[in-house]
Amino acid sequence: MESKEFISIIVLSLLALLWIFPLYTVLMGSLKSLDDVIGSPSFTPPREVDLTTILKVLSDMREPLINTLIVTIPVALIATFVGSLTAYAVYRRFDRVSDTTIVFIAISTYIPYQVLLIPFINIIKGVEGYLGLTLFDTLPGLALGLATYYTPMASLLMTIFITVIPRDYIESALVDGAGEFRIFRRVVLPLLGPGLVSTFIFILIMSWNNFFIPLILTRGYDKHVALKIFSYVGQSGTLYNEMFAAALIGSIPPLILFILLGRYFIRGLLALGTGGVR
Amino acid sequence: MKVFPPSVVALDNVTFSVRSGEFLVVLGPSGSGKTTLLRIIAGLEKPSRGRVVMDGVVVADGERGFSIPPQRRDVGMVFQTWALYPNMRVFDNIAFPLEIKGVPREEIRRRVVEVARYLEIDDLLDRYPRQLSGGQQQRVALARALIKNPKVLLLDEPFSNLDARVRVTAREFVKKVQRDLGITTILVTHDQADAFAVGDRILVIDKGRIQQIGDPSTLYNEPVNMFVASFIGDPPMVFNELRVENNVVETLNIRLEDLREGTVVVGIRPDEAIATLTPPGEGHVALVKGVVEISEYLGARQYVVVKAGKLSLRALALTEKQLSKGTEVYVAIKKVHVFNADDGRRLTSITKT
Numbered sequence: 001m002e003s004k005e006f007i008s009i010i011v012l013s014l015l016a017l018l019w020i021f022p023l024y025t026v027l028m029g030s031l032k033s034l035d036d037v038i039g040s041p042s043f044t045p046p047r048e049v050d051l052t053t054i055l056k057v058l059s060d061m062r063e064p065l066i067n068t069l070i071v072t073i074p075v076a077l078i079a080t081f082v083g084s085l086t087a088y089a090v091y092r093r094f095d096r097v098s099d100t101t102i103v104f105i106a107i108s109t110y111i112p113y114q115v116l117l118i119p120f121i122n123i124i125k126g127v128e129g130y131l132g133l134t135l136f137d138t139l140p141g142l143a144l145g146l147a148t149y150y151t152p153m154a155s156l157l158m159t160i161f162i163t164v165i166p167r168d169y170i171e172s173a174l175v176d177g178a179g180e181f182r183i184f185r186r187v188v189l190p191l192l193g194p195g196l197v198s199t200f201i202f203i204l205i206m207s208w209n210n211f212f213i214p215l216i217l218t219r220g221y222d223k224h225v226a227l228k229i230f231s232y233v234g235q236s237g238t239l240y241n242e243m244f245a246a247a248l249i250g251s252i253p254p255l256i257l258f259i260l261l262g263r264y265f266i267r268g269l270l271a272l273g274t275g276g277v278r
Numbered sequence: 279m280k281v282f283p284p285s286v287v288a289l290d291n292v293t294f295s296v297r298s299g300e301f302l303v304v305l306g307p308s309g310s311g312k313t314t315l316l317r318i319i320a321g322l323e324k325p326s327r328g329r330v331v332m333d334g335v336v337v338a339d340g341e342r343g344f345s346i347p348p349q350r351r352d353v354g355m356v357f358q359t360w361a362l363y364p365n366m367r368v369f370d371n372i373a374f375p376l377e378i379k380g381v382p383r384e385e386i387r388r389r390v391v392e393v394a395r396y397l398e399i400d401d402l403l404d405r406y407p408r409q410l411s412g413g414q415q416q417r418v419a420l421a422r423a424l425i426k427n428p429k430v431l432l433l434d435e436p437f438s439n440l441d442a443r444v445r446v447t448a449r450e451f452v453k454k455v456q457r458d459l460g461i462t463t464i465l466v467t468h469d470q471a472d473a474f475a476v477g478d479r480i481l482v483i484d485k486g487r488i489q490q491i492g493d494p495s496t497l498y499n500e501p502v503n504m505f506v507a508s509f510i511g512d513p514p515m516v517f518n519e520l521r522v523e524n525n526v527v528e529t530l531n532i533r534l535e536d537l538r539e540g541t542v543v544v545g546i547r548p549d550e551a552i553a554t555l556t557p558p559g560e561g562h563v564a565l566v567k568g569v570v571e572i573s574e575y576l577g578a579r580q581y582v583v584v585k586a587g588k589l590s591l592r593a594l595a596l597t598e599k600q601l602s603k604g605t606e607v608y609v610a611i612k613k614v615h616v617f618n619a620d621d622g623r624r625l626t627s628i629t630k631t
Contacts, residue, residue, distance in 0.1 A: 038514065066344075166361070168357045168358075168359050168361035169320050169361050169363060171357070171361070172355070172357055172361035172363075173363075173374070174321075174322065174347070174348040174349060174420065175320055175321075175322070175348045175349075175351075175353060175354070175355040175423075175432075176374050176375040176378060176426075177349045177350075177375050177378040177379065178349065178374070178378050179349065182378065185344070186363075186366075186374075187363055187365075190365035191364065193363060
């Protein structure tokens with residue numbers, strides 16, 4: 001083995017350890033009893049493995065987990081789809097209007113959501129009044145909020161991914177007689193595969209981890225996992241072992257998704273690096 | 279005329295017409311505007327000024343800012359990269375234009391198989407483009423362009439991505455298909471060999487301007503200017519600037535009537551200058567004696583660069599052995615093109631009749 005390779009393996013292992021450390025402490029914490037978790041450093045193994053906390057929290061987490069899945073999957077799908085439409089429009093126009101649009105989209109992804117909370121509530125209330133629907137404290141309302149917030153990010157990502165597609169394909173389809181929607185559906189979408197998956201995973205994880213938007217758009221703790229985890233922080237003391245268990249359980253679904261689709265995620269990123277998926 | 283903002287003039291005052299059933303080749307160096315021209319005909323680009331007329335119908339008018347989109351132009355096009363949709367099988371690639379038109383499924387199948395059989399790709403219909411060789415991909419692209427029986431077939435550098443060996447057969451094939459179908463075809467290329475192999479007429483373009491349009495032999499024998507003369511012919515014509523005194527061109531001792539005193543540019547094709555070791559007989563317009571500077575031995579023939587006084591030229595030598603540097607040779611020049619030294623226009627050509 002070359003020494004260079006050896007060094008890079010060491011460095012990568014150290015980085016991996018660094019990343020795995022929080023997960024490790026969460027796992028240890030959730031296996032401890034309340035006394036143990038308060039009385040020992042967070043990185044020590046439990047004196048005695050105690051599965052009751054995990055099992056208890058698992059049953060508590062059932063509802064928020066299901067709710068979060070119901071909310072975040074459509075959010076990621078909608079944001080990715082709308083994002084790919086935006087990207088196609090920008091890609092096709094390729095002029096000053098599209099340049100300006102993309103700058104606005106990029107800027108809007110930098111807006112901290114704290115700034116948006118009050119306007120968000122106002123708009124949601126306004127829409128409710130106008131359409132006569134209940135959106136506040138409902139799963140569709142929460143999904144709408146998250147989708148609105150993450151669509152610019154998805155658009156930006158898809159705008160980057162779409163540049164990989166050679167323009168010849170689109171022009172060839174034009175000469176073949178195809179209209180814009182057919183080109184988008186038959187030629188562009190299939191070629192965007194890895195980019196779509198990457199964006200979908202990214203938005204799903206972002207909306208899974210989002211805390212503030214569920215906090216202001218819903219009441220109680222059961223409509224989003226982030227809220228549920230927060231619920232273990234009580235005024236009279238924190239149930240650290242239960243909170244650790246909740247955090248552990250809450251982070252598993254995105255992890256499973258990433259393991260299942262990670263290949264495509266990485267392929268999408270690679271496509272950006274090399275400038276082509278062909 | 280096409281102007282790209284802010285002020286790049288890609289095409290300037292380009293006017294020509296293509297006859298029905300004709301194979302026209304647009305030949306020019308890179309950056310000459312030839313691809314822009316093709317894209318304007320396809321409708322992928324709008325002319326800034328001027329009109330495009332197809333079968334008597336105005337399809338684009340720069341002054342009125344009007345351009346029929348490519349979808350409604352009834353043209354077929356083969357792109358330089360062939361642009362086969364990588365997510366579709368060969369069958370679906372070829373069927374795509376018909377599918378858009380809403381042709382019934384059985385008819386699509388029948389027509390795809392028919393055109394695929396004709397282009398000898400019917401055994402590839404279930405493959406994906408990435409599983410095909412360059413030559414096969416090109417045939418698929420051609421099939422896709424032909425399937426809807428377009429009025430005009432446009433080919434953008436269709437041979438440039440092919441291996442040298444495949445290229446020769448591909449040219450013959452495209453020419454045969456065009457003849458058989460009698461389809462009006464415009465091909466764009468920077469390669470004169472492509473142009474000569476397939477073109478009924480060739481349009482030479484440079485810096486956005488038409489230099490000359492004509493059949494291959496006219497372009498070869500009567501180039502209008504130095505650009506066309508140097509661009510067409512392989513190996514290329516060699517130019518020398520020579521003085522004219524009393525209507526006689528120096529060194530060559532050629533008599534020219536009606537010439538200003540001063541200098542002219544004389545162009546001589548290597549294939550029209552024969553180098554020999556012994557003095558040749560009749561059949562030349564000028565004879566010079568010089569020394570070999572460089573020889574390029576190609577087996578069947580060799581070209582030698584000969585220096586003869588002020589004249590430097592490349593000549594064809596038909597000797598079996600390679601001529602070495604410093605060998606004295608006679609060069610019999612069969613044809614001389616004379617160009618205006620100021621603007622490069624051809625003034626006259628002299629040949630032994």
